[in-house]
Amino acid sequence: MTDFRRHYGAAPWHLLLLLGCFAVTGWIALRLAGEATAGRMLLWFVGAVIAHDLFLFPLYALVDRALRAAMAGTGRRSALNHVRVPALASGLLLLVYLPSILGLGGDTYTAATGLTPQPLLARWLVASAAIFAVSAVLYALRRGATRKVIFSGPDTPRGPRT
Amino acid sequence: MPADPPSDDPPAGADHGEPRRTPDGPGRSAGAVGTPVHAYPARLWRALDRHRPPGADAVTNAWRSPVRGPWLTSVLGVVLLATLPLVIITGLLDWIAYGPRLGQAFPSDVGWLRPLVFDWPTRPAWLFRLTQGLHVTLGIVLVPVVVAKLWSVVPKLFDWPPARSPAQVLERLSLLLLVGGILFEMATGLLNIQYAYLFGFDFYTAHWYGAWIFTAALVTHVLIKLPRTISALRGPRLTRTTVEESVPEPADPDGLVARRPGPATMSRRGVLALTGGGALLLAALTVGQSLDGVLRRTALLLPRGRQPDDGPNGFPVNRTAAAAGVRTADTGARWRLTVRGGSRTVEVDRDGLLAMTQHTADLPIACVEGWSTTQTWTGVRLRDLAALVGAPDSAVARVESLEQAGLFRQARLQVNQVRHPDSMLALRVNGVDLSADHGYPARIIVPALPGVHCTKWVRRITFEEPPGD
Known part of the structure; x- marks a missing residue:
């Protein structure tokens, strides 16, 4: 047992579990290998990981860094999340409803629904604008409240951050 | 992939940064x-x-x-x-x-x-x-x-x-x-x-x-x-x-x-x-596609947040008559429903069906794509159609559509789906005739059945013995 651990790097059940997992995947791969579109399925499976890990994540991380750098310049750190949160919400809507927002679907959409696909870009823009507006109003209210606290007494535990 | 490492600890000394403390041992x-x-x-x-x-x-x-x-x-x-x-x-x-x-x-x-x-x-x-x-x-x-x-x-x-x-x-x-x-x-x-x-x-x-x-x-x-x-x-x-x-x-x-x-x-x-x-x-922004009335419009960014129109047939369509290749000539006065059971075959036209006992029920129709809607359907009970050809109570049904191609041009119904008192061949919805896109002249409606199996533009129903398991 100890020898096994030393060589493998974990307990035997760890290996058994993983072999079970690979057996399921392997069996499915063999089963799908005969499908004409098997290559596309594999491409989408691996592509989804690459799209998230090497595109989406670096993209939003870089945008966030740029945003933080820009906000640091203005000295308004407390405003950061009032830009970040609505931006994330808007990005999330875009990610999930992208086919509808861009009006993809074409003939399939019409055949299924009896309606012509109508790009919902304007709706997404309005929804995003509304989310940003709510965030801006909340920020203004918060700043107003902070000012009041400053003016009302010097004992404020936390100073203004702006 | 964003991978967690396996559950064994990185060995001491192999780390290039500050040594890592293992809180739990x-x-x-x-x-x-x-x-x-x-x-x-x-x-x-x-x-x-x-x-x-x-x-x-x-x-x-x-x-x-x-x-x-x-x-x-x-x-x-x-x-x-x-x-x-x-x-x-x-x-x-x-x-x-x-x-x-x-x-x-x-x-x-x-x-x-x-x-x-x-x-x-x-x-x-x-x-x-x-x-x-x-x-x-x-x-x-x-x-x-x-x-x-x-x-x-x-x-x-x-x-x-x-x-x-x-x-x-x-x-x-x-x-x-x-x-x-x-x-x-x-x-x-x-x-x-x-x-x-x-x-x-x-x-x-x-x-x-x-x-x-x-x-x-x-x-x-x-x-x-x-x-x-x-x-x-x-x-x-x-x-x-x-x-x-x-x-x-x-x-x-x-x-x-x-x-x-x-x-x-x-x-x-x-x-x-x-x-x-x-x-x-x-x-x-998603639940709206499972709700009726004005709330449906809250599915702002989904295809099923849209209603085809405001009329009695203005609820979401799953496949249009045009897409299914169903022509008006086939659904007009020439249309006959063929009902088969054992050795008996009966042909009925739409007036004949309307002359039979009509049943009305509020039933939801739900699609595999997650959207659903409840409507008031009127038509002939499936078990009445089974009785018409003397099919036994244990019979299952095979329903065929006028649709020529497509994965769902026919569907089979289990015994419980045939016998349920609300299961019907619907002819009308919300007090009016079905529209072409909703399956005129007749469509299947069965409680809790996936929408794609509620066959539209029905031309033949065959009652038969259930297949051996």
């Missing part, structure tokens, strides 16, 4: 006890460790967020552990609802992945509306939770060395299946409900097998990680810390905690609230 996970410095083949792992590619240190030191760590990852993990099984089970129920015993589930031949099947019930009538609505809505709502979970573990993807033992290599491979599986399922599902078949393969086949790959990887991941999750959650409760108090957790064996954290810009509960807020936003 190495005995927490089974794989960790007595782990040697490098497993077999030690020379390979040591060489990998020594030859750090350019940029590896820069990446390791680039992670800034002080809230990343075992606690946050565990909370997100527990949320997914509590919700994903519901998505998996409702997905499996959807396959069963299609009727695998009648050879109607897609994909049909699934080998030993075939679950225990049963005859899909007809009661309650909203059963399929509920299960499929849950499957699709929850699948959408969990997108931000999955994204947040991946964000919380993404440093592991760029970790060097990528492995120190065969165990870690295998576990990382399984994480490719886990992450690939969930992203594949979400992408294909989201494209399917928005009718954008960009992927160019059969949705049913891909979504079904993808789900099994994901489920196997999920079970593996949960069993390996559960002890660590529990110990992370048993530690200090970090839900209450404010932004100012949000300091990093002690260095963890998984290396999730940033080595050079920046100042906190959001507390841990802030991250959780943001994730939950994203989930709520998606829920608010």
